[in-house]
Amino acid sequence: MSALYSVRGLVKRYGVKSVLEGIDFDLARGECLVVLGRSGTGKSVTLRHLIGLEQPTSGSILFESLEIVGRSERELQPVRRRVAMLFQGGALFDSMTVFDNLAFPFREHRVCPEAELAGRIAALLDKVHLPGTERRMPADLSGGMKKRVALARALALEPEVLLFDEPTTGLDPMTSASIASLILATQRSTGAAALVVTHDIALARRVADRIAFLDQGRFRFLGTFEEAEAAPDPLLADFLAGREEADDVA
Amino acid sequence: MRLLAALDRAAEEAGALARLGARAAAGLFTPPFDFRAGIEQMDQIGVRSLGVAGITTVFTGMVMALQTAYSLPGLGVKYYIGTVVSKSLVRELAPVLVALIVGGRIGSGMTAELGTMKVTEQIDALRSMAADPVKKLVVPKLAATLVMLPALTLLGDLLGILGGLLIAVFQLDLTAAFYANDVISSLTLEDVVSGVGKSFFFAFFITVVGCHNGLTAEGGADGVGRATTNTVVLASILILVSDFFLTKLFYLVG
Numbered sequence: 407m408s409a410l411y412s413v414r415g416l417v418k419r420y421g422v423k424s425v426l427e428g429i430d431f432d433l434a435r436g437e438c439l440v441v442l443g444r445s446g447t448g449k450s451v452t453l454r455h456l457i458g459l460e461q462p463t464s465g466s467i468l469f470e471s472l473e474i475v476g477r478s479e480r481e482l483q484p485v486r487r488r489v490a491m492l493f494q495g496g497a498l499f500d501s502m503t504v505f506d507n508l509a510f511p512f513r514e515h516r517v518c519p520e521a522e523l524a525g526r527i528a529a530l531l532d533k534v535h536l537p538g539t540e541r542r543m544p545a546d547l548s549g550g551m552k553k554r555v556a557l558a559r560a561l562a563l564e565p566e567v568l569l570f571d572e573p574t575t576g577l578d579p580m581t582s583a584s585i586a587s588l589i590l591a592t593q594r595s596t597g598a599a600a601l602v603v604t605h606d607i608a609l610a611r612r613v614a615d616r617i618a619f620l621d622q623g624r625f626r627f628l629g630t631f632e633e634a635e636a637a638p639d640p641l642l643a644d645f646l647a648g649r650e651e652a653d654d655v656a
Numbered sequence: 657m658r659l660l661a662a663l664d665r666a667a668e669e670a671g672a673l674a675r676l677g678a679r680a681a682a683g684l685f686t687p688p689f690d691f692r693a694g695i696e697q698m699d700q701i702g703v704r705s706l707g708v709a710g711i712t713t714v715f716t717g718m719v720m721a722l723q724t725a726y727s728l729p730g731l732g733v734k735y736y737i738g739t740v741v742s743k744s745l746v747r748e749l750a751p752v753l754v755a756l757i758v759g760g761r762i763g764s765g766m767t768a769e770l771g772t773m774k775v776t777e778q779i780d781a782l783r784s785m786a787a788d789p790v791k792k793l794v795v796p797k798l799a800a801t802l803v804m805l806p807a808l809t810l811l812g813d814l815l816g817i818l819g820g821l822l823i824a825v826f827q828l829d830l831t832a833a834f835y836a837n838d839v840i841s842s843l844t845l846e847d848v849v850s851g852v853g854k855s856f857f858f859a860f861f862i863t864v865v866g867c868h869n870g871l872t873a874e875g876g877a878d879g880v881g882r883a884t885t886n887t888v889v890l891a892s893i894l895i896l897v898s899d900f901f902l903t904k905l906f907y908l909v910g
């Protein structure tokens with residue numbers, strides 16, 4: 407079976423600053439790939455490439471058989487309709503209520519009549535444990551609440567691919583655990599593939615079919631969680647165990 | 657070499673402005689039309705600028721009347737105050753001053769709003785949901801500015817002429833009827849069309865510069881602040897420079 411996403415030789419430089427130095431991976435249908443890596447290594451940048459928010463310096467990204475690199479905004483629209491992104495900072499629309507934020511994808515793509523929106527949005531808010539917050543403005547929500555509203559917005563149109571940038575950062579351990587369950591349940595019910603960037607090892611352990619470890623612009627490791635724990639790589643072992651950075655790692 | 661690089665950047669910037677302008681203009685005529693967003697923008701852009709536009713033009717009309725009367729005393733110029741004030745206001749001062757004052761206000765507002773959306777990834781979120789930021793955000797602003805700036809200019813014409821009237825009556829001992837008669841007999845439709853015509857162009861420049869600087873803002877709140885200042889400077893320069901060419905143009909066709 408062919409992969410849903412197929413990324414080859416992805417290189418991204420900002421001026422002279424090199425961020426990605428050749429990323430290669432496939433994402434299969436229904437699979438959950440978790441990307442780990444230290445802060446500032448380019449995890450968010452990698453995600454942004456997958457829906458064409460950034461153009462790479464070189465490399466190729468196939469979505470099914472469509473090359474995403476070099477496409478215009480208009481040509482990317484069919485892809486973006488099928489792939490949902492949760493941004494690291496939530497990226498809720500400040501000027502809109504929670505309700506209008508969640509209604510946005512429905513209205514934009516005329517999915518359902520206006521009268522059905524209230525029911526659908528209430529169901530989405532239930533999923534992220536925020537019932538009854540429709541009328542609040544994003545500025546009045548806590549960081550973790552914003553994150554969950556953003557998560558609900560990403561799930562709105564039952565996308566085929568979920569790109570989640572740190573879905574549990576800023577959440578308490580119990581809410582984090584329920585987000586993990588939500589990701590698993592969504593994948594089970596819709597068959598969606600997921601690419602999850604996280605620093606939350608517990609989340610990774612629960613949802614990942616495979617994990618990738620991004621370091622110095624490349625996937626230093628790509629495999630299952632068990633393989634990762636057994637891998638003879640001191641840096642990866644330290645990372646998974648949350649040990650302090652040793653001076654001599656390279 | 658530094659100069660070449662700067663020129664290169666300026667040309668690139670000009671190209672980007674032109675592309676955004678073209679896309680926004682095309683968006684005005686492509687459905688779906690978001691009337692609600694347009695009306696909201698009209699309120700923000702137009703209604704809330706009434707005060708500044710009014711004060712600016714009333715006082716300009718008054719100053720024009722005073723200056724003309726005092727700088728050429730004894731020549732009987734005061735009997736032509738109505739002509740001088742109305743012609744210069746309607747053709748030149750109202751469109752340019754309203755554009756500069758209101759434009760600075762609304763252009764920088766657009767940059768601040770879109771810039772904040774850009775640096776908090778809200779623009780990217782729009783794109784990620786297959787929405788077009790130009791159609792969603794820029795087009796309603798352009799439509800609203802194209803309506804409101806000419807409307808404010810017309811209002812400014814009126815208020816400026818009224819300002820001149822105040823001076824004519826209370827300082828220069830003319831009758832209101834005399835002043836009004838002078839204004840009406842000298843002012844032509846071409847004067848009004850030329851002045852209001854300019855303000856359409858100014859509205860376009862203000863919106864395109866304001867939105868472009870917002871959509872390309874980078875570097876957090878700091879970057880948004882810098883982009884906002886840049887909008888005021890660039891929009892003002894564009895208004896003043898294009899005013900020269902538009903004046904020539906309108907004298908040719910008018």
Ligand SMILES: Nc1ncnc2c1ncn2[C@@H]1O[C@H](COP(=O)(O)OP(=O)(O)OP(=O)(O)O)[C@@H](O)[C@H]1O
Binds near residue numbers: 423444448452
């Ligand atoms: N537009 C840009 N211009 C220049 N540099 C950029 C840009 N976007 C990202 N970078 C750089 O790319 C690097 C990777 O950024 P990225 O946001 O992907 O990190 P990350 O792995 O997601 O980190 P974190 O875990 O902290 O979110 C950073 O060093 C950042 O400074």
Ligand SMILES: [Mg+2]
Binds near residue numbers: 449450451494571
């Ligand atoms: Mg990140």
